[in-house]
Amino acid sequence: MSVADDAPVAVVTGASSGIGAACAMALAEAGFQVVLGARRLDRLAEVAERCGGRALRLDVTDQACVDAFAAAVPSCSVLVNNAGGALGTDPVAAASVDDWRWMYDVNVLGTLRMTRALLPALIASGDGQVITIGSIAAREPYRGGAGYNVAKHGVAALTRVLRIELLGQPVRVCEIDPGMVQTEFSLVRFRGDADAADAVYAGVEPLTAQDVAETVAxxxxRPSRVNFDQIVMLARDQSSAQVVHRRPEVAAR
Known part of the structure; x- marks a missing residue:
């Protein structure tokens, strides 16, 4: 995929798979030079090769790694904060503090670290954008989502206050909150239990990573005068976090 050398730069975190990888492809197709960041460099390099982008190791929970990444990206017009994840479904009474700490670190503090590190470049671009991938979990608490709910509510608050703080600066801020998207997300949440992960989507035609990526692109x-503050994306079969219509013919596929 060929992109002009003077094209604006877009950074995508968590870009080695799923929504992040799809965003890298979609932004490259939209004419951006894409810089991809993730921990899994082998998979990241494969995605970068497909989209003509540049792969750099990135662990958003490691400040030194974030600083090194930002130093290697002197100009940036778009930051897609996609890195994140969930662990477990324990209720508050049985919560694992370690799991909650990891979810807060990767989702909230990871978004903070990346935004803070690249904000000078975004402002200097004269037309920057911060696009943060949140979740329906940031809109409504649900049973089995305790720790993730807390983390994604934090991401939403961070994104919304950033929008307020940057008013008058040449940077737009958008929060995109998807519902069910079939990626590796549930496999990570259930610690590699494929049956439990597949059961989440049984009977449902969920969103795809490409659906979210096309929205990001x-x-x-959009023209610099336009800011999409908040977008909620749900599958047709889903009306809220845990209200889902399941169809036998989909389950049989």
Whole structure:
């Protein structure tokens, strides 16, 4: 995929798979030079090769790694904060503090570290954008989502206050909150239990990573006067976090 040398730069975190990888592809197709960040460099390099982008190791929970990444990206017009994840479904009474700490660190503090590190470049671009991938979990608490609910509510608050703080600066801020998206997300949440992960999507046609990526590219290519503050994306079969219509014919696929 060929992109002009003077094209604006877009950074995508968590870009080695799923929504992040799809965002890298969609932004490259939209004409951006894409810099991809993730911990799994082998998979990241494969995605970068497909989209003509640049792969850099990135662990958003490691400040030194974030600083090194930002130093290697002197110009940036779009930051897609996609890195994140969930662990477990324990209720508050049985919560693992270690799991909660990891979810807060990767989702909230990871978003903070990346935004803070690249904000000078985004402002200097004269037309920057911060696009943060949140979750329906940031909109409504649900049973089995305690720690993730807390983390994603934190991400939403961070994103919304950033929008307020940057008013008058040449940087737009968008929060995109998807519902069910079939990626590796549930496999990580259930610690590699494929049956439990597959059961989440049984009978449902969920969103795809490409659906979210196309929305990111749409937001990123609007005129500079336009800001999409918040977008909620749900599958047709889902009306809220845990209200889902399951169809036997889909389960049989």
């Amino acid at each position: 749409f937001v990123a290519t």
